[in-house]
Amino acid sequence: MNAHLPDKTPPMPLWEVFVRSKQGLDHKHCGSLHAADAQMALRMARDVYTRRMEGVSIWVVPSGAITASQPEEQSVDFDPMADKIYRHPTFYELPDAVRHM
Amino acid sequence: MSSHAIDVTAIEQARFDERLRADRKIEAQDWMPPAYRRTLIRQISQHAHSEIVGMLPEGNWVTRAPSLKRKAILLAKIQDEAGHGLYLYSAAETLGSSREEMVDALHAGRARYSSIFNYPTPTWADIGAIGWLVDGAAIMNQVPLCRCSYGPYARAMIRICKEESFHQRQGFDIMLSLCRGTPEQKAMAQAALERWWWPVLMMFGPSDAESSHSAQSMQWGIKRISNDDLRQKFIDATVPQIELLGLRLPDPLLVWNADRGHYDHGPIDWDEFRRVLDGHGPCNRERLATRVAAHDNGAWVREAALAHAAKRNSTAKSA
Numbered sequence: 001m002n003a004h005l006p007d008k009t010p011p012m013p014l015w016e017v018f019v020r021s022k023q024g025l026d027h028k029h030c031g032s033l034h035a036a037d038a039q040m041a042l043r044m045a046r047d048v049y050t051r052r053m054e055g056v057s058i059w060v061v062p063s064g065a066i067t068a069s070q071p072e073e074q075s076v077d078f079d080p081m082a083d084k085i086y087r088h089p090t091f092y093e094l095p096d097a098v099r100h101m
Numbered sequence: 102m103s104s105h106a107i108d109v110t111a112i113e114q115a116r117f118d119e120r121l122r123a124d125r126k127i128e129a130q131d132w133m134p135p136a137y138r139r140t141l142i143r144q145i146s147q148h149a150h151s152e153i154v155g156m157l158p159e160g161n162w163v164t165r166a167p168s169l170k171r172k173a174i175l176l177a178k179i180q181d182e183a184g185h186g187l188y189l190y191s192a193a194e195t196l197g198s199s200r201e202e203m204v205d206a207l208h209a210g211r212a213r214y215s216s217i218f219n220y221p222t223p224t225w226a227d228i229g230a231i232g233w234l235v236d237g238a239a240i241m242n243q244v245p246l247c248r249c250s251y252g253p254y255a256r257a258m259i260r261i262c263k264e265e266s267f268h269q270r271q272g273f274d275i276m277l278s279l280c281r282g283t284p285e286q287k288a289m290a291q292a293a294l295e296r297w298w299w300p301v302l303m304m305f306g307p308s309d310a311e312s313s314h315s316a317q318s319m320q321w322g323i324k325r326i327s328n329d330d331l332r333q334k335f336i337d338a339t340v341p342q343i344e345l346l347g348l349r350l351p352d353p354l355l356v357w358n359a360d361r362g363h364y365d366h367g368p369i370d371w372d373e374f375r376r377v378l379d380g381h382g383p384c385n386r387e388r389l390a391t392r393v394a395a396h397d398n399g400a401w402v403r404e405a406a407l408a409h410a411a412k413r414n415s416t417a418k419s420a
Contacts, residue, residue, distance in 0.1 A: 037410035
């Protein structure tokens with residue numbers, strides 16, 4: 001038997017897939033896949049991620065087009081703003097007489 | 102310079118340990134120990150390979166399924182397996198391993214896949230036994246993986262587990278039909294049960310005492326339940342199903358132990374397990390050769406897709 005030769009086909013671009021599970025809801029990231037172009041990525045996303053009515057709409061985005069925040073900046077970017085607790089409704093004490101607000 | 106590098110690693114390691122202790126997920130961009138990354142790439146890619154190679158024993162029966170209904174169901178199941186392979190390859194890719202590297206490692210025989218797929222499917226009852234027992238054992242293994250510490254792997258497993266229970270039920274449904282059929286059909290079901298029982302018990306891996314990766318994987322939150330505990334859980338769940346089918350138990354030592362509250366079972370032939378793992382099972386060569394041929398024969402499709410994309414790109418630019 002011949003030794004196995006590595007595949008010479010160039011790699012397919014990577015796409016991130018977002019699926020809207022039903023009308024009125026957000027598109028949500030559900031995974032990624034490789035495809036030659038956007039049309040083929042859409043078609044594959046349909047087969048890979050929505051075989052059981054998981055969605056009514058799909059977005060595919062080239063993975064390279066996404067700019068992500070860095071984990072090491074997490075504490076700065078997503079500071080819980082403990083000094084601005086007045087942004088939360090629970091900061092305010094209401095008289096018991098106010099039932100719904 | 103180097104002492105600074107060590108400090109940074111120590112801080113990152115402490116942060117990683119703290120995250121595991123708090124049972125929070127590790128995500129792709131987060132720092133992780135190199136050995137954690139390597140272990141995950143090995144495990145997730147092997148898992149992906151298993152899904153892909155797992156299509157082959159079943160593909161054998163697509164054209165010979167006994168009815169159009171069974172054929173449609175089998176096709177849907179096999180399509181799911183391909184999807185599961187893709188979810189898992191994607192999860193492994195988030196760790197920095199390329200799809201090409203992983204596929205190449207499988208085809209060159211450097212990467213492993215589940216040994217269970219190196220057994221043949223000589224009768225239609227084997228398709229029933231695979232769904233019922235092999236997928237049943239896979240579910241036992243996979244449900245705890247939904248809580249794995251690595252986020253992308255855990256999310257892929259949640260998706261897979263949702264789809265997997267259809268696989269087990271369709272297999273059991275095949276067995277049920279055969280067991281309610283003619284004596285010959287029931288005998289076929291019995292033979293398939295006996296063929297698959299021991300290899301399926303081996304799917305859970307060596308006993309905890311001998312499993313080389315178990316302890317570290319437990320510590321990392323990759324593995325949540327031990328091999329022996331999962332195997333026991335599978336046996337306890339499956340024996341009543343065997344009885345319900347009206348089949349004979351495949352192991353004379355399989356008896357209820359009231360003291361333990363579990364079934365006892367006979368010794369597992371780990372020499373056979375290692376033989377198959379080392380490439381000497383009944384179908385190892387055939388499976389790999391079929392897989393490599395399928396990939397090679399599909400090369401022109403991948404090339405055509407890329408050529409088509411390039412052409413459309415250039416037309417769009419010039420327009």
